[in-house]
Amino acid sequence: MDIIQIVGLGLVATVLTLIVKEQKPMFAFMIAMITGIIIFLFLIGKIAEVIQILERMAVRANLNMIYLETILKMIGIAYIAEFGAQIVRDAGQGAIASKIELAGKVLILVMAVPIITVIIETVISLFPS
Incomplete structure (x- = not known):
């Protein structure tokens, strides 16, 4: 039913x-x-529910919460950058929207470096010395 309300609001606004x-x-x-x-x-309420479920699953799996938090921040950056870019694009500023998207991608890459480093170190440790 939530989607009906969202679509209705979108149609009225359109x-x-x-x-x-x-x-x-x-x-x-x-x-x-x-x-x-x-x-x-x-x-936001729906997003909070998903985050809580993921956190519970991470606790049960004994995962380091730092990794889950980093991934959630990366997802948040992606959504916020996309939302901002769409608003700016609606205002007719496609070039600025592209820069917002680029900034989001760069910030995600920066946040991914520690996770990528751990993955590479894990793979290297699997090889015989």
């Missing part, structure tokens, strides 16, 4: 945006941006 866009383009952009933020806020 109609409002199309009506307002001809007279006041800035208001049309604000409607689109606010709608995106409302949808994002609506989904």
Whole structure:
């Protein structure tokens, strides 16, 4: 049922945006941006549930929580960068949106270095010396 509410909100916002866009383009952009933020806020509870499930699974598997936290931060960066880029792209600024996406990718790569290092060290330790 959540998706019906989200789609309904999106459709109403789209109609409002199309009506307002001809007279006041800035208001049309604000409607689109606010709608995106409302949808994002609506989904935060669902995201929190997924994070709790992953944390419980990590505890049961005796995984180092630092790795799970890092992966969750990487996923968060990806979602936030995509959300920001979409809003900026909606405003007609494709070049800035591309830079936001690039920044997200670089930050994810930086955060991945410790995990990649551990994986490489583990693989190297499997080879006979």
